[in-house]
Amino acid sequence: MVEKVNGTTWRQRLDQRQEEYLTQLSELVAIPSVSALPERRADVASAAEWVAARLRQAGVEHVGVHQLGVDSSAVYGDWLHAAGAPTVVVYGHYDVQPAQEEDGWSSPPFTPRVADNRLYGRGASDDKGNMLAPILATEAILATEGTLPINVKFFFEGQEEVGSPDLAAFVAAHQEMLAADFVLAADGSQWSETEPELTLSFRGLCALELTLQGPENDLHSGIYGGTVQNPIHALCSLVASLHDADGRVAVDGFYDDVVEPTPDQRQQFARVPFDEAGHLAATATLALFGEKGWTTHERTWIRPTLEVNGIWGGFQGDGTKTVLPATAHAKITCRLVADQRPAEVVKHIEAHIHKHADPAVTVSIQAEEAAGAPYSVPATHPGIQAAAAVLADSYGRDPYQVGSGGTLPLCGIFLEHLGIYTVPFSFGLDDEGAHGPDEFFRLDNFRRAQLAYGDVLYAIAS
Amino acid sequence: MVEKVNGTTWRQRLDQRQEEYLTQLSELVAIPSVSALPERRADVASAAEWVAARLRQAGVEHVGVHQLGVDSSAVYGDWLHAAGAPTVVVYGHYDVQPAQEEDGWSSPPFTPRVADNRLYGRGASDDKGNMLAPILATEAILATEGTLPINVKFFFEGQEEVGSPDLAAFVAAHQEMLAADFVLAADGSQWSETEPELTLSFRGLCALELTLQGPENDLHSGIYGGTVQNPIHALCSLVASLHDADGRVAVDGFYDDVVEPTPDQRQQFARVPFDEAGHLAATATLALFGEKGWTTHERTWIRPTLEVNGIWGGFQGDGTKTVLPATAHAKITCRLVADQRPAEVVKHIEAHIHKHADPAVTVSIQAEEAAGAPYSVPATHPGIQAAAAVLADSYGRDPYQVGSGGTLPLCGIFLEHLGIYTVPFSFGLDDEGAHGPDEFFRLDNFRRAQLAYGDVLYAIAS
Numbered sequence: 044m045v046e047k048v049n050g051t052t053w054r055q056r057l058d059q060r061q062e063e064y065l066t067q068l069s070e071l072v073a074i075p076s077v078s079a080l081p082e083r084r085a086d087v088a089s090a091a092e093w094v095a096a097r098l099r100q101a102g103v104e105h106v107g108v109h110q111l112g113v114d115s116s117a118v119y120g121d122w123l124h125a126a127g128a129p130t131v132v133v134y135g136h137y138d139v140q141p142a143q144e145e146d147g148w149s150s151p152p153f154t155p156r157v158a159d160n161r162l163y164g165r166g167a168s169d170d171k172g173n174m175l176a177p178i179l180a181t182e183a184i185l186a187t188e189g190t191l192p193i194n195v196k197f198f199f200e201g202q203e204e205v206g207s208p209d210l211a212a213f214v215a216a217h218q219e220m221l222a223a224d225f226v227l228a229a230d231g232s233q234w235s236e237t238e239p240e241l242t243l244s245f246r247g248l249c250a251l252e253l254t255l256q257g258p259e260n261d262l263h264s265g266i267y268g269g270t271v272q273n274p275i276h277a278l279c280s281l282v283a284s285l286h287d288a289d290g291r292v293a294v295d296g297f298y299d300d301v302v303e304p305t306p307d308q309r310q311q312f313a314r315v316p317f318d319e320a321g322h323l324a325a326t327a328t329l330a331l332f333g334e335k336g337w338t339t340h341e342r343t344w345i346r347p348t349l350e351v352n353g354i355w356g357g358f359q360g361d362g363t364k365t366v367l368p369a370t371a372h373a374k375i376t377c378r379l380v381a382d383q384r385p386a387e388v389v390k391h392i393e394a395h396i397h398k399h400a401d402p403a404v405t406v407s408i409q410a411e412e413a414a415g416a417p418y419s420v421p422a423t424h425p426g427i428q429a430a431a432a433v434l435a436d437s438y439g440r441d442p443y444q445v446g447s448g449g450t451l452p453l454c455g456i457f458l459e460h461l462g463i464y465t466v467p468f469s470f471g472l473d474d475e476g477a478h479g480p481d482e483f484f485r486l487d488n489f490r491r492a493q494l495a496y497g498d499v500l501y502a503i504a505s
Numbered sequence: 506m507v508e509k510v511n512g513t514t515w516r517q518r519l520d521q522r523q524e525e526y527l528t529q530l531s532e533l534v535a536i537p538s539v540s541a542l543p544e545r546r547a548d549v550a551s552a553a554e555w556v557a558a559r560l561r562q563a564g565v566e567h568v569g570v571h572q573l574g575v576d577s578s579a580v581y582g583d584w585l586h587a588a589g590a591p592t593v594v595v596y597g598h599y600d601v602q603p604a605q606e607e608d609g610w611s612s613p614p615f616t617p618r619v620a621d622n623r624l625y626g627r628g629a630s631d632d633k634g635n636m637l638a639p640i641l642a643t644e645a646i647l648a649t650e651g652t653l654p655i656n657v658k659f660f661f662e663g664q665e666e667v668g669s670p671d672l673a674a675f676v677a678a679h680q681e682m683l684a685a686d687f688v689l690a691a692d693g694s695q696w697s698e699t700e701p702e703l704t705l706s707f708r709g710l711c712a713l714e715l716t717l718q719g720p721e722n723d724l725h726s727g728i729y730g731g732t733v734q735n736p737i738h739a740l741c742s743l744v745a746s747l748h749d750a751d752g753r754v755a756v757d758g759f760y761d762d763v764v765e766p767t768p769d770q771r772q773q774f775a776r777v778p779f780d781e782a783g784h785l786a787a788t789a790t791l792a793l794f795g796e797k798g799w800t801t802h803e804r805t806w807i808r809p810t811l812e813v814n815g816i817w818g819g820f821q822g823d824g825t826k827t828v829l830p831a832t833a834h835a836k837i838t839c840r841l842v843a844d845q846r847p848a849e850v851v852k853h854i855e856a857h858i859h860k861h862a863d864p865a866v867t868v869s870i871q872a873e874e875a876a877g878a879p880y881s882v883p884a885t886h887p888g889i890q891a892a893a894a895v896l897a898d899s900y901g902r903d904p905y906q907v908g909s910g911g912t913l914p915l916c917g918i919f920l921e922h923l924g925i926y927t928v929p930f931s932f933g934l935d936d937e938g939a940h941g942p943d944e945f946f947r948l949d950n951f952r953r954a955q956l957a958y959g960d961v962l963y964a965i966a967s
Contacts, residue, residue: 048627205692246727250825259789265708265911268840269810270784270801272794275835276813281746288740329719332734332865339732351738352828353819358836363712363873365838366814369726373737374820376827403794411825449727 047364053183057493064179064493065162065486067097067455069155071137071171072164078138084114091116097175098445101182103197105432109217111202112209119220121196122181127372128504130194130427132221133496134453134465136203139166140478147480169477170230172484173198176492177229184497192504196223199332203230207452210231214460226457227499229492230438231469234315235371236485239434239442241427242467244344245451246378247417249410251384251392253278253373256311256405261357263363271367275356278371284399285349285392289335290375292349296391300382302419304345311422311444312340337471344446347417348378351394374411378448418454418465419446426466429502437495470497515645519955526641526955527624527948529559531617533633534626540600540667544577549663553578553691554600556661559637563644565659571679573664575672581682583658585641590966592656593888594683595958596915596927597636598665601628603938609942622715622804623945631939632692634946635931636661638954639691646959654966658685665692669914676922683912685934687888688919688960691954693931696777697803698947701904703889707913708840709879711847711872713854715740715747715835718867723819724829733829735867737818740833746861747811747854751797754811754839762844764881766807773906774802806908809838809879810855836873840910843881880916880927881908888928891964901955930961 056481076090077083091108098106098120106120118137125171142152142165150156155164162172177197184191198221202209214221234240257274258267287293304312317339319331333342342348356371358364389410400406420427422444434442454465470492476482518587519526520835538552553570560568560582561887568582580599585592604614604627617626624634639659645684646653660683664671676683697700719736720729749755764777766774779801781793794806804900822824840851851872862868882889884906932954938944 170607222798248827259791262788263911264812264814264838265808265840265909266805267788268812268910268929269804270793271788273791273812275816276744276748279741279813279816282738282741283745311546325735326724328733328865329867330865331732333732342731343728346731348726350726350730350735350827350829351741351819352726352826352830353821354737354741354833355817357813357815359815359817359834363836363838364814365710365812365840367812368814372821373818374825376726376825378827379729382662400917403790403792405791447727449725 052329053180053187053354053497054494055499056183056187057490059411061486064489065157066173067080068175068489069164070163071175072155072162072167072228073094073132073153075153076138076166076201077141078115078202079141087370091201093120094137095120097178098197101178101183102185109213111200111213115201115209117198117200117213119196119198121194125191125252127195128193130196130223130370131503132196132198132223132226132383133177133229134226135199136170136201136406137174137199138201138204139169140204141173142480142482149481152482159168160486161484162489163481163483165482167484168471168475169482170203172489173229173471173492176470176489177227178495180496180500183493184500192501195500196221200258211456211460213316214456216322218461221461223461223463225424225463226465227426227468228453228465229469232471233418234443234445236472237438238440239438240445241431241434241442242445242447243422243427244381244419244446245417245454246347246380246384246448247415247455248376248378248450249389250376251389251411252409253375253396255371255400255406256369256407257403258367258369261369262367264367272401273367274371274404274407275368277401277419278356278373278381279406280355280401281399282351282354282373282398285395290332291334292347294349294391296396297347297349297388300384301347302381304341308444309341312338312344315443316444318367329380340445343448345380347380347383349375351375379417381417383417385416413498415450415452416455416459418458420464420466424464424466425502426464429499430468433495433498433502436498437491468495470495474497506606515649515651515959516956518645518649519641519952519959523948523952526637526951527619530624530634530637530951531626531639534617534624534629535615537615538600538628538663539603540577540602540664541603545897549600553580553599553663556580556599557582559640560659563640564647565643567777571675573662573675577663577671578616578628579660579662580824581658581660583656584647585656586652587653587656588904590655592658592685593965594658594685594688595639595691596688597661598632598663599661600638600663601631601633602666603943604942611943614944616781619948622948624948624951625943625945627944629936629942629944629946630933631664633953635691635933635954638932638951639689639958641955642958642962645955646962649730651906654963657962658683666952672915673918680923683923685815685923685925687886687925688927689888690915690927690929691931693929694935696905696907698934699900701900702768702907703896704885704907704909705889705891706843706908707879707916708842708879708910709845709847709877709917710838710840710912711851712836712838713851713873714871715837715858717833717862718831718869719865720829720831723831724828726827729829734863735829736833737830739863739866739920740816740818740835742863743858744816746815747857752794752807753796756811756853756857759809759811759850762846762849763809764843766803770906771803774800777802777905777907787871799869801909805910806841809842809845811837812839813837828955841881847878877912877914877917880913880920882926882928886926886928888926888965891961892928892930895957895960895964898960899953930957932957
């Protein structure tokens, strides 16, 4: 229909140019844009320039490299001529994780090579291959149709692999530039080579550190043992009080704002295959574990947790030291789900600790800076509906509706500062070594991503 | 009566020679016999020779310096001509704690000086002043009476301040040489300048280290949090299970062999002043604490404890790391009282841990080598009775019957290998800086010790 101009559709154009695109992706992967290493800052900047040039070449307008924080960058460009149609932000990142051949790579990580229909190299999957796809789709549509079905704002950053510390401030300062109906995140994964997924939630995070002071200094356990409360004992009792026997967090108010899943949502989760043997093998644990009444998927995706990430106090050396220690410490983080608010949860935990702490010790609690609110997008969101339709078409089956146990600060940032949801739409797979050696991207998925991005722009339009 | 020979009693002789004895004690204190420092081994050996010479000069026979372990020494000598009378071992040590002027000393620690009727110098109180007293008393009696009322074996060692690691083997190998009715330990303290004490018990010790293994490696708490038991949580629950709400150890069998005090014993403890404000100040804690139903003295002296001396697991650095750790560890020691047996107590704790540990983690327990059995001597023991009579006479009031919360391996060693009790009979005070700077010995107590040792030999004889 509208897709045909000069006898070539945008799909045909994409298909005809896979070899050229592979060369371009290889060029981008060859830039060692490691954001964690100060000595690689110039390479991150080179990657930004490469992306900006590629956007311009694709026909995107207002392309520029912006300062992000003091020493990083973001690339913005847009095409805004679809009057009356929706506007989306396409998000991705051109920085990569560190990689050295000594880490176990079979070949130099920044010398891309093709084998088995895969492109090997740091960043091939996370996120250079994925973020290039929407640019190529846009170029193909503009070249064949002369117009896009919707308005598109491209926004790529160079800080994702170090936690995007300056992203929130940037988004807050560029609200007009980034205003849109929602975000398509070209960073993420699908369930498998044959099964698509849609990630509808990410957990949030709050963190605190706990110090219990008993005596002012370490004491001799012979002279004082039995007459002074041991802060390790008091700490262990406190930690033990944080969960009940059913694995629920036993802090008053902790679950107050937790959104219970609908029966339909639980049915959706039940559809998602769970590899029990694989889970046990991956964790090298003995049996499934967790909050009673929930499946492992649910425990990971839509139930909050409270974990002690570290504990210490007293003597940790070889042998025996009969000390009654002065202090004991614990670090705690919670994974939060919608609609829990990190600051409220910290308050509930503080209240619990003050209520349950042994009066013989002095408690101090330090709330730590940590990355934000939980995120959840309704399955009925138009962006999700469009993505679902395209994925169903591309894979020949409906996508699994899943959650993520981790935290994607991006989603909370766009929701908070622009009031818009983020729809993950990306084609990596978990086995592609995103943060390990021998990272690769499947070339079939590179092509699939380009076509799916073209399709999703049309799906959003309709 | 028998004390007068040539018109001078042994008491008069001692009194006449205090200046001379002070010079001799200063000579001994000037030898830096620090057993903890390899470079001071020759000085420890010099101190041994000094002690041996002084014993010979006093009229003690069979005096010799014996090898103790590979690099230390013990001095033995005896006077065994009181046929039919009891035999005692007089124990002390000529090694000292390390000391450097920089530690806060007002004058060089091995340059003895007299001020305010005190001799200042490392070892003046612990234990050179105390161990010299029985030698001087023996000399005075032999010089004036020509005989001793009982048989005496002097046994002084050079390893006390490093925990007497070779003492047990030495005693085991010299059972005939050291055979006696009991030991008089010239190492210890009195309650105050005006109040005597008798220490009737020392607590024993057992130790174990506990490791809980959850997943094989640290896990990402976003991906796995809530689905894998956190070994820190499991460890804290275990530690919390080790005590009940009343501060009692909640391990089955833990108290099985604990000897309950008699009403008389509790009355004796109640006589002993307790400085609550001083205790709170010394520990910088907020309120008295401990097992319900017992006084602070009783908690320290006759009640066993279980203390976690150290705990660790997971992330202990700055900031936040959302890790679900693979392992968590705790070090535990128990202070034991008569008739608990360390190996039995360890078995009870192991059983408790295996019973209460979360099945989702793997527990391993390592019993540590630690210093032995609790010790308790009956108040009716003839040595205690003799010591009590002499102390009552010297101070003009009955001694407090106290216990010690610490462990004195010596007592267990003599009881195990020779079947004899140890009677602490010594005249230091707790404020004399035994292990700190500006150690001193009160010259009034130096004299009092000499007279009391003479008296106690007669008291034991009768």
